[in-house]
Amino acid sequence: MDIMNDPLFDGIISLKLEFQELKSHIEVLTLRYGRSILTDAITSKIDNIIKDVDNLIDSYQNIMQVTCDQNQYKIFEDRLMLLKGQRDILTVFFEALNQHLNIINQINNKEILKCIENFKKDMITLANSHISLTNQEVCLLYSSTYKMTPLLADKGVFIVAMPIYDLRAPWYWTLISHEIGHIFHFQKSREVDGKLLPILARYLIEKAPEHVKRSGYVNDFIQMWRYHWLSELISDLFGCALFGASFTTSFISWLQKVNILEIENTHPPIEARVFVQLKYINEICPKDMVKLCEQYWNTLCRSVKDPRSQLGYPFDYEILEYIVNVFKELIPDPPIAKISDKILKIKKALDAERIEREEPLVMICGLAISEKKLELREDVLKAITEDL
Amino acid sequence: MKLYRCISLYSNSDKNKIGTMSVQWIYLSRVWNLCEWGKIAGEALTALSMLRLADRRKINLEIVQSKLKRVNELLNFLAEEIKSIGEIADRYDIRLSDISSPTLKTFLDLYGIANSQDAIKRIAMLNEILKNILEGKYDEEEIDSLERFLRAILRTSTNEVEKLMRPSDTVWIL
Numbered sequence: 001m002d003i004m005n006d007p008l009f010d011g012i013i014s015l016k017l018e019f020q021e022l023k024s025h026i027e028v029l030t031l032r033y034g035r036s037i038l039t040d041a042i043t044s045k046i047d048n049i050i051k052d053v054d055n056l057i058d059s060y061q062n063i064m065q066v067t068c069d070q071n072q073y074k075i076f077e078d079r080l081m082l083l084k085g086q087r088d089i090l091t092v093f094f095e096a097l098n099q100h101l102n103i104i105n106q107i108n109n110k111e112i113l114k115c116i117e118n119f120k121k122d123m124i125t126l127a128n129s130h131i132s133l134t135n136q137e138v139c140l141l142y143s144s145t146y147k148m149t150p151l152l153a154d155k156g157v158f159i160v161a162m163p164i165y166d167l168r169a170p171w172y173w174t175l176i177s178h179e180i181g182h183i184f185h186f187q188k189s190r191e192v193d194g195k196l197l198p199i200l201a202r203y204l205i206e207k208a209p210e211h212v213k214r215s216g217y218v219n220d221f222i223q224m225w226r227y228h229w230l231s232e233l234i235s236d237l238f239g240c241a242l243f244g245a246s247f248t249t250s251f252i253s254w255l256q257k258v259n260i261l262e263i264e265n266t267h268p269p270i271e272a273r274v275f276v277q278l279k280y281i282n283e284i285c286p287k288d289m290v291k292l293c294e295q296y297w298n299t300l301c302r303s304v305k306d307p308r309s310q311l312g313y314p315f316d317y318e319i320l321e322y323i324v325n326v327f328k329e330l331i332p333d334p335p336i337a338k339i340s341d342k343i344l345k346i347k348k349a350l351d352a353e354r355i356e357r358e359e360p361l362v363m364i365c366g367l368a369i370s371e372k373k374l375e376l377r378e379d380v381l382k383a384i385t386e387d388l
Numbered sequence: 389m390k391l392y393r394c395i396s397l398y399s400n401s402d403k404n405k406i407g408t409m410s411v412q413w414i415y416l417s418r419v420w421n422l423c424e425w426g427k428i429a430g431e432a433l434t435a436l437s438m439l440r441l442a443d444r445r446k447i448n449l450e451i452v453q454s455k456l457k458r459v460n461e462l463l464n465f466l467a468e469e470i471k472s473i474g475e476i477a478d479r480y481d482i483r484l485s486d487i488s489s490p491t492l493k494t495f496l497d498l499y500g501i502a503n504s505q506d507a508i509k510r511i512a513m514l515n516e517i518l519k520n521i522l523e524g525k526y527d528e529e530e531i532d533s534l535e536r537f538l539r540a541i542l543r544t545s546t547n548e549v550e551k552l553m554r555p556s557d558t559v560w561i562l
Contacts, residue, residue, distance in 0.1 A: 052427060055451075059434040066441055075437075075539075078546040079430040082423045085549040089416050089423075149413035151420055159413070182414065193472060201476040219486040222476075226487070231414075 003064055008073065011080055012060060016053045018087055019046055022094060033101045038139045041155035042093060049086055056080065093151070096161070100141040103164055111385040112167055115360065116140070118388070119173050120160075122361040123180065126242055126335045131184050133158075138183070140176070142167070148179035150186045158183050170377060171368035174243045174250045181238025185231045188330065192234060193226070195326050200225050203319045212313065221314045228266045230323075233276055237327045240277050241334040245289035246343060246365035248277045249296050258304050261311065271305075272315040279324045284334045288344055292369055339365070350376050360384045419552055425491050426545025428462050429538040431455040436531055436538075439521075459518050459534075462541065466492055467511050474504025494544040498537065 003009045023046045030039045060076055104113055120140045124133065136156045143161035150158060160179040166172040185192060201222055208218045239247035252274060260270040267273075274297055282290050311317060339362055346366025349356040353372060357363075367373050367380045435455035438447045469492045470484070477484040484504060485496040501507045514537060517530045 052431075055431065059431075059438070062445065062447070063434065063437055063441065066445060067437075072437060075430055075433050075542065078542050079427065079434075081546045082426045082430065082549060085423045085552075086420060089420050092416060147413040149417050151413070151417040161413070190472075197473070198476055198479075201480060201482075205480045205482075219482060222482075222487050226473075 003061065006064070008076055008080065009060060009064075012053065012056055012076075015080065015083055015087065016050060016057065019050050019053060022046055022087070022090060023050075025094060025098075029098060029101060033105070036139075037137050037157055038097060038152075038159070041152040041157040042090065042097065044155050045152065046090060049083065049090070053083060056083070089151070093149075093159070096141055096143055096159075099143065103142045107167075111388060112381065114388055115170075115381065115384055116162075116167065116173060119170075119361055119364060120176060122359065123177060123242060126339075126361070127177075127180055127184075127238075129333075130238075130241075130331055130335075131180065132187060138180070146175050146179055148182045150183070153186070158186075168377070168381075170364050170381060171246075171250050171373055172254055173364055174239070174247045174368050175254060177239040177242045177247055178235045178251070180242070181235030182231065184238050185234045189231075192230070192326075192330065195329075196230060196323060197226060199322060200230070200319065203316070203322075204314055207313055207316060209313055224265065225314070229268045232267050233273065233320075233323055234327065236273050236277055237280050237324065238331075240280050241284070241327075241331050241336060243365055243368075244281055244285040244336040244340055244343070245293045246368040248274070248281060248293045250368050251277070252293075252297055252300060256300055256304075260301070260304060261309055263315075268315055269311065271311055272320055275311065275317065276320050276324050279321060280327065283324075283328065285336060286340050286344060289340060289369075342366075343369070346370075350380070355379055355383050357383065357387075360387070415552075419549060422491070422545050422548055425462055425465065426542050426549070428458045429541040429545070432459045433535060433538045433542060436521075436535055439531070453522060456518065456522055459538070460515070463511050463515055463518070466495055467508065470504050470507045470511070474507065478504050490544050490548050491541060494540050495537070498540045 023043060026039055026043050026046070030036075056076065056079055063072055064076075104110075107113060117140065120138065124131075124138055136153065136158060138158045138160055141159060141161040142164045145163050146161065148158065148160045152159060160176060160183075162173070162176055162179075166175075204218055204221050204225070208221075212218060212221075236251070239251065252270075255270055255273075257270065260274075263269050278290075278293055278297065281293055311320075342358055342362045343365045346356055346358055346363055347370045350366055350370035350372050353376070355376065358366070363380055363384055367377065370376065432455050435452040438452050441447065442449075469489060473487055474484065476482065477487060483502050484507060485493045485502075488496060495510075496502075496507060499506075499510050501510060514534065517526070517534050520526045520530055521534065
């Protein structure tokens with residue numbers, strides 16, 4: 001076979017160039033903005049793939065010079081396609097990194113960025129007995145929304161992102177804890193799934209309404225719980241375990257919508273998510289925090305919820321309560337217990353238009369539940385940045 | 389209440405991005421893993437072809453063996469998933485493939501396996517075949533049998549990744 005005139009071979013050698021190009025862009029970013037654990041991790045990932053492409057080139061040359069077997073050709077095509085898929089994924093993260101570095105260089109007020117970075121660090125310290133980050137780091141990127149990926153976990157990095165538009169809305173910074181919750185679930189998935197999946201499956205099978213059984217949706221629901229919904233609820237509860245009401249009120253405010261019972265393919269209904277949080281907060285937080293969350297949620301419900309409608313299969317209240325109970329066993333000493341009194345004290349002072357000094361994380365959490373959050377936002381940020 | 393027919397496990401079909409915290413990136417890592425399983429299968433298939441060519445060409449047996457050894461990782465991954473959902477499927481009389489990942493589903497469908505015991509037995513058989521090949525005690529039939537399994541895994545990975553790369557379903561070309 002004339003391999004020099006084969007589109008497949010051209011595709012493979014071009015792919016190697018493409019990965020090298022991507023690597024050179026990372027190097028430019030490193031030169032411009034400095035080396036970081038994230039640039040190192042992406043570079044290392046690219047190097048691994050370049051080795052895979054080299055292996056593909058070698059095997060193609062070895063085999064296609066001897067045989068023109070169509071099956072062999074298809075195998076090489078498939079291998080090329082998978083490597084292209086990985087190229088596209090790495091490009092997403094290159095773009096995300098590029099965008100992030102541009103943003104932090106465009107922002108004049110570097111102190112706000114330092115505040116957020118410190119907030120993230122303090123949050124991880126608060127969570128450190130529940131997530132294991134001995135040889136790993138959490139990198140926070142400024143992006144389009146709150147998200148997380150364990151893609152670079154094997155290279156020592158968890159990437160977490162928050163939206164650029166929330167930089168100056170510090171009460172939403174607490175939502176990053178939901179993303180840290182995904183890291184928690186990622187690390188504990190065997191334990192969490194082992195405890196919960198059998199019970200969830202039993203519930204989904206035994207409680208399925210007749211029309212659901214007939215239409216064959218039960219297995220689909222098992223899949224959705226397994227792949228999406230459980231992870232979201234566990235991450236929500238993790239947010240509560242760290243920040244209590246300062247997470248839940250921000251959560252309600254950020255995700256509010258008219259249809260709080262709507263099931264999304266990837267996320268449970270808002271009502272189910274808030275239900276588990278309220279249940280959990282009721283067990284681990286001071287009464288004042290519980291009351292605050294309930295009032296906040298009820299205000300939304302009064303306006304958007306049809307009083308006759310309530311959660312049902314596949315999100316019945318009893319299964320949601322069971323999830324909360326299992327989560328309580330996973331985190332027997334929630335970090336919020338250590339800071340809830342301080343948060344409430346800050347909130348009380350802010351409500352009285354007084355700014356009291358505390359650790360920055362506590363001040364942000366206090367601001368998140370204060371009635372005066374809009375008015376005092378700048379003052380609180382100023383107080384925090386003065387201490388930087 | 390709205391009911392949804394099963395969506396692709398790895399894609400995010402939600403059009404409303406607000407309210408979907410953390411979705412897309414999590415999928416990317418799942419797609420990445422799917423690519424990795426496909427690559428292991430693909431490289432092992434190529435290694436088996438090299439073994440067949442060994443009498444005609446000088447080949448580096450060390451590389452061939454290292455690529456074949458990685459099939460163990462794939463088999464362990466399948467065994468882990470069977471362990472995690474097998475009991476549920478058996479206890480409630482659910483077809484195992486109805487609640488499996490695309491990779492495990494392919495394996496189960498390939499051999500027409502419905503329960504976890506049969507699945508584990510088949511994994512053990514594949515492990516045995518792999519061990520024989522690695523020790524050089526194989527026959528053509530064994531190579532054919534391992535190839536059949538690897539080809540199915542490679543095809544599924546490629547199909548799933550291709551599906552996700554189409555703009556309509558994609559999670560990363562927004």
